[in-house]
Amino acid sequence: MQRGYALPVSHQLPIVGQPQPERADAARNRQKIIQVAARMIELKGADQLSLDEVAREACVGVGTVYRRFGDRTGLVFALIDERERVFQEAFMNGPPPLGPGAGAAERVAAFLTALVDRVVDQQDLMLLLELGSPKVRFRGPYRLYHTHLTRLLAEVRPAVDPRFLADALLAPLNAHLISYQRDERGLTVEAIKAGARTLAQALTQPRA
Structure with missing residues (x-):
């Protein structure tokens, strides 16, 4: 029978664009973006998720969102x-x-x-x-x-x-x-x- 195992880091779920470790301000921005995205999905549905709109609602620059998560899929991973x-x-x-x-x-x-x-x-x-x-x-x-x-x-x-x-x-x-x-x-x-x-x-x- 198999025992527990640890897979290489490359096989674990990536949070796209997230550096390790994070600065405090970067961590706050990431959490704000994720919370806003989750709220938007709850209100409008996942298929309506827009990174530009998430940036506006989170009061951060659009470039910040794209640098952080890469694209919409990266945000969904998070x-x-x-x-x-x-x-x-x-x-x-x-x-x-x-x-x-x-x-x-x-x-x-x-x-x-x-x-x-x-x-x-x-x-x-x-x-x-x-x-x-x-x-x-x-x-x-x-x-x-x-x-x-x-x-x-x-x-x-x-x-x-x-x-x-x-x-x-x-x-x-x-x-x-x-x-x-x-x-x-x-x-x-x-x-x-x-x-x-x-x-x-x-x-x-x-x-x-």
């Missing part, structure tokens, strides 16, 4: 950061079956069901992230999820490229499909999670 770090800690070092201590197959199923909850928790922001280019969409959280699943799948399906299997398991758990399944097909979150468990079991159970 908005999901806190909850994302809690999720990452849970599957890397938390209690089983999501964390270390359970078998690899069981952990794969637990991860996929937990990921459904993670996507639903901040669905509007996840939808926004998926509108970026593939280079953006498949960095940050996705890269970490893929690394985690690849390690687990290498234990249970060593004869198949675990990197491909990791992509195959993550593909149906994107925010746009989950949103469609809930809104148009009437699927409950529990039904989607049950489907994810079935998919995980199909790929990880020993073959005769």
